[in-house]
Amino acid sequence: MHKKGLIILLLILATTIGYSQSENIKIKSEHLKEANYLKMDDFYLTHYLYIDLFLRENLFPTASPEEVSTILKAIKTYVSVDTPLEIEIEKPGDRNYVIKMAILKKDDGTELLIAFTNWSTKERKFEKEIKTENDSYTRWYFLNDNKMTYRKDMSAENDYETMSKSDLANAYLFDELSDNDTKIKSTIDDALEESNVTVVEDITSHLILLKHQIFLRDHDNIATQTDYINELIETNETEFDLRGVKMAFIATKFQIELMK
Structure with missing residues (x-):
């Protein structure tokens, strides 16, 4: 048909x-x-x-x-x-x-x-x-x-060679290739170790780490990471425009409730 x-x-x-x-x-x-x-x-x-x-x-x-x-x-x-x-x-x-x-x-x-x-x-x-x-x-x-x-988010739709470490970790997390699941954590770690990143980029990398922890059902670290991101946002929101990452964080916290 x-x-x-x-x-x-x-x-x-x-x-x-x-x-x-x-x-x-x-x-x-x-x-x-x-x-x-x-x-x-x-x-x-x-x-x-x-x-x-x-x-x-x-x-x-x-x-x-x-x-x-x-x-x-x-x-x-x-x-x-x-x-x-x-x-x-x-x-x-x-x-x-x-x-x-x-x-x-x-x-x-x-x-x-x-x-x-x-x-x-x-x-x-x-x-x-x-x-x-x-x-x-x-x-x-x-x-x-x-x-x-x-x-x-399909792998064929993205050029992994040109992505930043943060974007690459996110791509690995959501693409269709199970083999890429084992690459997520090390790629996020690389992103978090990068210097000369903006506050928004740093919070985004921490959000991807939180997403990975949700994927793994790593409940202890989910709670710790959620508190840390909340602190990052509260510390920096008066100086930087964090509306985008704040919305993403709120949606992620909602997902945590759905996954309980």
Whole structure:
């Protein structure tokens, strides 16, 4: 089947049979059963989907850890090649926020987890329904065993030879190559030992170290590193523009809550 046709078919399959959830979240699917098909590490699920489906485009930034966890757990439990999942979130205003998760399996065996939404990037508003043929906000991720990789984080999309140590460690952390996981810590250490870096660059490297500790479930060091980054930001925020790294730090602390 043609890729576009399959995507449209997957969307049509999602109907309105509900499932137990928090008061303002409705999780739906035609044949709701525990497929447990998705095998990605929860580190990737919580990192990508929290940022992409809640923070980006200001879609649902006020979501609580409990609400986000409810949605992510349902995605991992019920979504499969045969079963897409529809999630509707009640919001103030005329339209609710609708997410449809589906897996596209290509002819070469490659699998993509696709998140469709009813957010119009052109009109900057929630539409009545998802429109895959135009400007509805959509994200997709490559699935490979326990890896889940955003398309722009794939190794083929990046030139590792020209990256800074900090960027390279981040690339190793999120690319699809398991062999690169063993290179993350030493590359971060190299980045942290570099001199003549800006305050923002230094905090960014420490944030990547924290991300790696979350990936490893290194709980003792997660707490220590979180306190250290918080101190770095408090010490320097009056002198430097740290808005970007502060936002990244807040999102990372939220991920820590999701991973508990």
